[in-house]
Amino acid sequence: MTQHVSPPRDGTGKTAPVAQPPSWRGVLARADVRTLSLLGVLAALILIGGITKPDEFLDTRNLQLVLTQASVIGVVTVGMTFVITSGGIDLSVGAIVALASVWATTVATQEYGFAGILFTAVLVGVGCGLVNGLLIAYGAMVPFIATLAMLASARGLALQITDGRTQIVTISSVLDLGERDAYVLGVPPLVMVFAVVTIIGWLVLNRTTFGRRTVAVGGNAEAARLAGIDVRRQRLYLYLLSGLCCGIAAFLLIILSGSGQNTNGNLYELDAIAAAIIGGTLLTGGRGTITGSVLGVLIFTTITNIFALNNLQSDVQQIAKGAIIVAAVLVQRRTASTT
Amino acid sequence: MAPDSPLLSMSGITKSFPGVRALDGVDLDVQAGEVHCLLGQNGAGKSTLIKVLAGAHQPDTGTIHWRGEPVTLRSPIAAMRLGIATIYQELDLVEHLSVAENVHLGHEPTAVGFVVRGKAARASTAALLRRLGHPEIDPAHLVGELSAAQQQIVSMARALSHDVRLIVMDEPSAALDPDEVDNLFRIVGDLTAEGVAVVYISHRLEEIRRIGDRVTVLKDGRAVAGGLPAKSTPTREVVALMTGRNVEYVFPERAGSASTNGGKPLLEVQGLTRQGEFEPLDLSLHPGEIVGLAGLVGSGRSEILETIYGARKPTAGQVLVDGRALKPGSVRAAVRAGLGLAPEERKAQALLMLESVTRNVSVSSMSRFSRGGWIDRGAERGAARAATRELSLRPDNPSVPVRTLSGGNQQKAVLARWLLRGCRVLLLDEPTRGVDVGARAELYAVVRRLADEGLAVLLVSSEVPEVLGLADRVLVLREGRVVHTAPAHELDEHRVLDLVMEGSPAS
Numbered sequence: 001m002t003q004h005v006s007p008p009r010d011g012t013g014k015t016a017p018v019a020q021p022p023s024w025r026g027v028l029a030r031a032d033v034r035t036l037s038l039l040g041v042l043a044a045l046i047l048i049g050g051i052t053k054p055d056e057f058l059d060t061r062n063l064q065l066v067l068t069q070a071s072v073i074g075v076v077t078v079g080m081t082f083v084i085t086s087g088g089i090d091l092s093v094g095a096i097v098a099l100a101s102v103w104a105t106t107v108a109t110q111e112y113g114f115a116g117i118l119f120t121a122v123l124v125g126v127g128c129g130l131v132n133g134l135l136i137a138y139g140a141m142v143p144f145i146a147t148l149a150m151l152a153s154a155r156g157l158a159l160q161i162t163d164g165r166t167q168i169v170t171i172s173s174v175l176d177l178g179e180r181d182a183y184v185l186g187v188p189p190l191v192m193v194f195a196v197v198t199i200i201g202w203l204v205l206n207r208t209t210f211g212r213r214t215v216a217v218g219g220n221a222e223a224a225r226l227a228g229i230d231v232r233r234q235r236l237y238l239y240l241l242s243g244l245c246c247g248i249a250a251f252l253l254i255i256l257s258g259s260g261q262n263t264n265g266n267l268y269e270l271d272a273i274a275a276a277i278i279g280g281t282l283l284t285g286g287r288g289t290i291t292g293s294v295l296g297v298l299i300f301t302t303i304t305n306i307f308a309l310n311n312l313q314s315d316v317q318q319i320a321k322g323a324i325i326v327a328a329v330l331v332q333r334r335t336a337s338t339t
Numbered sequence: 340m341a342p343d344s345p346l347l348s349m350s351g352i353t354k355s356f357p358g359v360r361a362l363d364g365v366d367l368d369v370q371a372g373e374v375h376c377l378l379g380q381n382g383a384g385k386s387t388l389i390k391v392l393a394g395a396h397q398p399d400t401g402t403i404h405w406r407g408e409p410v411t412l413r414s415p416i417a418a419m420r421l422g423i424a425t426i427y428q429e430l431d432l433v434e435h436l437s438v439a440e441n442v443h444l445g446h447e448p449t450a451v452g453f454v455v456r457g458k459a460a461r462a463s464t465a466a467l468l469r470r471l472g473h474p475e476i477d478p479a480h481l482v483g484e485l486s487a488a489q490q491q492i493v494s495m496a497r498a499l500s501h502d503v504r505l506i507v508m509d510e511p512s513a514a515l516d517p518d519e520v521d522n523l524f525r526i527v528g529d530l531t532a533e534g535v536a537v538v539y540i541s542h543r544l545e546e547i548r549r550i551g552d553r554v555t556v557l558k559d560g561r562a563v564a565g566g567l568p569a570k571s572t573p574t575r576e577v578v579a580l581m582t583g584r585n586v587e588y589v590f591p592e593r594a595g596s597a598s599t600n601g602g603k604p605l606l607e608v609q610g611l612t613r614q615g616e617f618e619p620l621d622l623s624l625h626p627g628e629i630v631g632l633a634g635l636v637g638s639g640r641s642e643i644l645e646t647i648y649g650a651r652k653p654t655a656g657q658v659l660v661d662g663r664a665l666k667p668g669s670v671r672a673a674v675r676a677g678l679g680l681a682p683e684e685r686k687a688q689a690l691l692m693l694e695s696v697t698r699n700v701s702v703s704s705m706s707r708f709s710r711g712g713w714i715d716r717g718a719e720r721g722a723a724r725a726a727t728r729e730l731s732l733r734p735d736n737p738s739v740p741v742r743t744l745s746g747g748n749q750q751k752a753v754l755a756r757w758l759l760r761g762c763r764v765l766l767l768d769e770p771t772r773g774v775d776v777g778a779r780a781e782l783y784a785v786v787r788r789l790a791d792e793g794l795a796v797l798l799v800s801s802e803v804p805e806v807l808g809l810a811d812r813v814l815v816l817r818e819g820r821v822v823h824t825a826p827a828h829e830l831d832e833h834r835v836l837d838l839v840m841e842g843s844p845a846s
Contacts, residue, residue, distance in 0.1 A: 212705055
């Protein structure tokens with residue numbers, strides 16, 4: 001499994017090293033075929049973008065836009081990666097983002113200013129994660145069903161809160177974070193949050209007992225239980241973590257859109273699952289990679305951007321995404337069987 | 340077909356899975372019209388062999404002759420076309436379809452490509468059910484609503500709906516009442532009278548006496564006896580073949596005498612019971628002592644170990660370590676108190692197959708290498724290496740994936756996990772299952788040494804010589820009940836086998 005492959009010379013060095021895990025050199029040294037092939041795909045996309053729309057695609061503003069768009073779904077994907085690694089699934093992430101974003105932008109919440117919005121968004125996310133986790137870990141519900149129920153209820157509640165209206169944010173300290181003036185060395189604050197979440201996620205998954213237990217539960221829950229791991233508590237924590245990531249993502253979305261809507265986060269669950277899977281996280285659990293997930297998110301966001309710049313309709317985008325998912329899984333199966 | 344060639348002849352069949360050789364040169368020949376019984380403990384290779392015969396597994400080497408002609412069974416369909424039908428232990432029926440639909444599944448009567456749901460299928464199904472002596476089963480009934488015995492009949496009807504010449508039955512009596520077993524045997528008799536061959540798998544010796552013509556005994560993936568006469572071979576000989584040694588194992592000498600006198604017991608089991616699995620059990624285990632539980636499959640031995648370990652919740656009774664009662668049904672409490680289990684199904688119950696040896700070894704002791712949840716990977720690697728070296732685990736590189744190890748070394752990885760944890764009571768469930776003969780002596784030495792260093796060991800094994808060779812004291816189990824307790828040196832293999840089989844009609 002530990003294949004030492006030197007990086008290809010096809011210009012992967014060009015890929016923006018933004019939001020990569022900290023021990024970049026260490027990662028490269030042990031980088032497996034999968035990570036390298038994802039980097040290759042990303043490099044190819046950047047090449048395509050640069051060729052088709054040389055002026056617009058490689059423009060700093062456009063790159064900032066791509067990374068900003070990747071940030072919201074990226075944070076969700078980090079949480080999702082943990083859940084999938086443990087052998088679970090969280091279908092409710094998009095709905096939780098929606099609920100958190102509208103709850104945090106009601107008139108009543110906005111009275112408490114910046115802190116009120118941030119606090120509410122995170123609290124709602126964690127609260128939904130807690131319900132998911134309790135149902136799954138202690139109510140012995142199948143994750144698919146429990147989070148599907150949460151998806152429906154959270155969307156419903158979000159609609160009830162907003163009555164279908166867009167809730168405009170009036171707190172300037174929140175809105176300012178999305179402005180160009182807030183960029184540090186050209187990096188939008190949203191992207192910095194994404195980078196921090198990614199780094200923490202990578203460290204937790206790879207360097208802590210929490211991450212180890214997550215992998216153990218996903219790899220063989222019965223063996224984990226017989227080895228003395230509290231499997232149920234671990235499951236509870238994992239859905240809490242996913243909820244927390246949704247809360248953070250909701251806050252980022254509020255900054256980005258300057259509003260809260262019940263239609264926010266639509267189909268995030270599918271995007272996050274797809275990004276994790278093409279990144280190399282096993283849907284059956286037992287193996288997860290934050291690096292891969294983040295690359296998956298960047299690939300999807302870049303595709304969307306290139307298609308938009310070339311005035312291609314979203315239906316074509318969807319087809320391309322579907323093809324990429326299939327191709328990624330097929331490639332992974334082949335590499336898995338040969339290693 | 341030449342008159343003297345058997346219906347089926349398999350020779351030199353081998354099949355390996357990662358880490359284990361499931362079949363190691365097995366020969367099997369079956370004559371038309373006979374009941375050929377396959378005997379063997381769990382893991383002896385019976386299932387793998389019948390899956391090869393059913394076309395579900397491809398053998399690595401070996402040849403199969405069918406009516407004198409060499410054949411390759413590439414798929415279950417290929418086997419079915421030849422006339423080989425298999426009735427698996429877990430019935431493979433579709434619950435939400437009717438009896439007739441299940442019987443004709445995969446070869447539905449069709450008209451212009453559409454499935455005909457009509458009378459023809461029901462009528463032919465009814466005829467098959469009559470032939471099987473169960474005219475009361477309605478072909479239109481949903482299979483999910485039938486009893487287990489009736490479902491088995493449906494499964495058999497499905498087999499007979501093809502032009503079948505050989506039926507493999509995998510423990511068909513396991514789910515049946517005695518009178519249903521009688522009916523099953525009558526059916527088997529009718530089939531063989533028609534010239535159909537039956538390969539019958541069971542570990543109930545009395546059944547094999549009743550209906551079997553010949554017996555092949557499998558052990559550790561080898562046919563240790565082929566084509567013995569089913570009715571006249573002494574029970575003791577058959578059981579000895581199933582459970583006994585086929586090579587002389589070397590059992591390590593005890594370092595000293597058993598240290599049970601005087602000292603307080605480390606582990607006490609008081610009246611531990613699980614309804615329907617085993618009767619109240621009392622047991623005490625001292626440091627340095629190895630106690631063996633001897634019994635056949637179904638005697639409740641694994642259930643007892645798992646209940647002591649907290650993996651199953653007892654209906655009554657308690658487990659004490661150092662005189663303190665453990666929380667019942669809590670693995671974590673047991674592990675914290677110093678218990679460690681090496682379960683029977685290593686891959687399903689103990690190992691994280693995607694992970695390295697290091698991570699498999701360290702998984703129960705992570706708090707020792709971590710501060711605030713942060714793992715010191717250097718310390719982890721070092722400790723895992725020390726633990727695996729102590730057990731001479733091969734290869735001497737704990738960063739390799741655990742699935743690349745042989746069965747014996749995978750078992751060592753599990754032992755190393757508990758060694759590292761500082762476990763004081765080791766529960767071993769069939770520790771040498773799937774372990775190569777050569778590696779067993781090494782494992783025995785490891786267990787002996789651990790006991791000499793002060794661990795208490797509770798050993799479950801269906802291999803009588805293993806229990807007698809390792810244990811200081813032996814409890815003989817039969818059908819969930821301890822029927823005899825004695826120091827190991829007062830017992831011999833034959834005595835234990837008699838006790839294990841005691842009261843069964845065959846002995």
